[in-house]
Amino acid sequence: MTARRGISGSRADLATLPRALAHSRETAARDGFLQRVHPTVKLVGLLALVVMAAGSNDSIRLSALLALAVGLGLISKISLRPYAAKVAIATTFAVIVVAPHAVLTSGPRIGALPVTTTGVGYVGLFGLRVGTCVAIVALLPATTRFADLLDALRRLRLPAGLVAVVGLTHRYLHQMALDLDRTMLAQRSRSISRASYRTTWRSWGRLLGAFFLRAFERAEGVSRAAQARGGRIPNPYAERRTLGARDLGFAGLVLAVVMMVLVP
Amino acid sequence: MSPVIDATGLSYEYPDGTNAIEDVDFTARTGERIGILGPNGAGKSTLLMLLGGLLEPSAGHVQYFDGTADADGVRDRLAVVLQEPDEYLFNPTIREDLEYGPAQLDIPAGEAERRVSTIAAELSLARYLDQPPFRLSGGEKRRAALAAGLTPHPEVVLVDEPFSDVDATHTEAVIERLEGVVASGGTTVVAISDTDLLPRVADRVYLLDDVGTVVENGPTREVLTDAETLATCGLRPPRITRVFQAAGDPEPPLTIEAGVERLMAVLESSWPPIAPDCEPK
Numbered sequence: 001m002t003a004r005r006g007i008s009g010s011r012a013d014l015a016t017l018p019r020a021l022a023h024s025r026e027t028a029a030r031d032g033f034l035q036r037v038h039p040t041v042k043l044v045g046l047l048a049l050v051v052m053a054a055g056s057n058d059s060i061r062l063s064a065l066l067a068l069a070v071g072l073g074l075i076s077k078i079s080l081r082p083y084a085a086k087v088a089i090a091t092t093f094a095v096i097v098v099a100p101h102a103v104l105t106s107g108p109r110i111g112a113l114p115v116t117t118t119g120v121g122y123v124g125l126f127g128l129r130v131g132t133c134v135a136i137v138a139l140l141p142a143t144t145r146f147a148d149l150l151d152a153l154r155r156l157r158l159p160a161g162l163v164a165v166v167g168l169t170h171r172y173l174h175q176m177a178l179d180l181d182r183t184m185l186a187q188r189s190r191s192i193s194r195a196s197y198r199t200t201w202r203s204w205g206r207l208l209g210a211f212f213l214r215a216f217e218r219a220e221g222v223s224r225a226a227q228a229r230g231g232r233i234p235n236p237y238a239e240r241r242t243l244g245a246r247d248l249g250f251a252g253l254v255l256a257v258v259m260m261v262l263v264p
Numbered sequence: 265m266s267p268v269i270d271a272t273g274l275s276y277e278y279p280d281g282t283n284a285i286e287d288v289d290f291t292a293r294t295g296e297r298i299g300i301l302g303p304n305g306a307g308k309s310t311l312l313m314l315l316g317g318l319l320e321p322s323a324g325h326v327q328y329f330d331g332t333a334d335a336d337g338v339r340d341r342l343a344v345v346l347q348e349p350d351e352y353l354f355n356p357t358i359r360e361d362l363e364y365g366p367a368q369l370d371i372p373a374g375e376a377e378r379r380v381s382t383i384a385a386e387l388s389l390a391r392y393l394d395q396p397p398f399r400l401s402g403g404e405k406r407r408a409a410l411a412a413g414l415t416p417h418p419e420v421v422l423v424d425e426p427f428s429d430v431d432a433t434h435t436e437a438v439i440e441r442l443e444g445v446v447a448s449g450g451t452t453v454v455a456i457s458d459t460d461l462l463p464r465v466a467d468r469v470y471l472l473d474d475v476g477t478v479v480e481n482g483p484t485r486e487v488l489t490d491a492e493t494l495a496t497c498g499l500r501p502p503r504i505t506r507v508f509q510a511a512g513d514p515e516p517p518l519t520i521e522a523g524v525e526r527l528m529a530v531l532e533s534s535w536p537p538i539a540p541d542c543e544p545k
Binding site: 224226 | 313316318336339340343344345346348350351352354355356357359360363364365366367368373376377394396397398412413416
């Protein structure tokens with residue numbers, strides 16, 4: 001791989017961020033089961049499921065929770081491939097991190113291999129737990145508009161400043177990704193000769209430096225704009241949405257799962 | 265009429281010691297349409313931010329309305345629409361951005377919704393209301409920023425380059441909205457470098473040179489027909505004005521519309537009619 005290809009590869013990777021976020025917005029707008037559940041009920045419900053998964057050491061219960069998450073994803077019409085990719089990436093990373101436990105944990109060995117059954121069991125259970133948690137959490141952005149999610153956080157009486165910071169971070173994460181993508185595209189469009197590794201990485205460094213300065217400037221600009229517009233964090237005009245049968249159904253489902261997990 | 269903004273001896277120095285604005289006196293009165301004209305880098309945006317109380321001047325001071333409050337104390341009456349819409353629109357959706365001002369004023373939800381839908385219709389933003397700002401084009405973002413500044417119904421509106429990236433049709437909509445502010449008793453101050461559009465939004469102009477000094481302050485006609493002074497600032501009179509000036513007209517029109525009207529009057533008064541079927545558009 002040439003240096004230039006490396007840079008353009010990074011640019012392509014970076015460009016996937018706005019695309020991924022756009023994909024989430026698109027699935028959140030679909031007419032699925034979770035999309036119709038009240039954002040606050042959904043947030044609390046999914047959070048409860050995550051707590052249940054994170055606290056469980058039972059592979060059968062974890063598998064059931066994973067199946068429930070996938071089932072909810074299916075009836076919410078989310079795209080399975082990116083959903084599965086998210087879960088797989090997180091699970092693989094988690095398994096890699098705890099993999100040494102397979103060797104280091106004492107217990108009966110598996111044949112001639114240096115791993116123990118206890119260790120492998122631990123690694124497998126950890127991977128399953130992480131995969132289940134990610135599968136549940138991933139349902140939230142895939143079925144909820146970000147503005148609704150912020151509204152849910154406000155309804156849950158989280159500090160207004162914290163919600164504003166979350167909102168601004170999300171807003172400018174998009175913006176900075178787009179800015180960086182445009183800057184790199186501009187650099188590519190003005191690259192005339194084939195650069196050496198050294199030159200390419202030096203220009204990459206310069207570009208990043210300029211980008212961070214731009215990010216700093218942007219932050220100052222946003223702060224000034226907020227001041228120009230009053231600067232107070234207001235209570236937005238949340239949609240007055242009453243709880244319906246779907247919300248109660250989802251809450252009931254979560255409650256049943258919680259009971260099932262908690263009751264030995 | 266009473267001044268809504270009264271600035272004296274305003275100067276602003278960048279951290280490196282360069283002067284951006286030098287000893288500017290500025291007054292805006294109720295119902296006025298003021299333009300801040302200057303070449304790129306003249307300090308128009310800096311002056312606008314100083315007038316809007318967003319920058320601390322290195323010398324001079326600004327007074328608002330009756331002089332009892334500073335800029336932050338009159339934010340409900342004073343809107344500053346900054347040049348960079350990507351910074352100005354900081355909420356997750358355009359709708360929330362447009363509601364941001366009214367929500368701070370504790371305006372009832374129904375009234376806020378009415379304001380949002382009215383301005384969204386006027387500036388052709390209705391179909392973007394539930395979109396995140398970064399999904400919009402440059403011109404759409406610019407219109408959305410103006411709409412966000414106007415939803416609190418401020419008495420004074422300071423706008424920086426409102427026509428950048430905006431197409432011809434929507435330029436008319438933006439002009440109408442700014443006229444609407446003045447029609448309802450407000451004041452507009454527009455920073456602009458386009459002399460063709462300036463006469464549409466300003467009756468009085470502050471002309472800045474490239475070092476941030478006011479070289480002329482007067483009625484738009486006076487400033488825009490003074491080709492010599494404009495040239496010292498790297499600017500030229502409006503294109504239609506230049507055409508009539510070249511033909512020796514002592515009172516050249518400032519806008520295309522006025523130019524067409526003038527030509528039609530000439531054509532109609534000539535005998536026999538030169539172009540009897542030609543109607544002004």
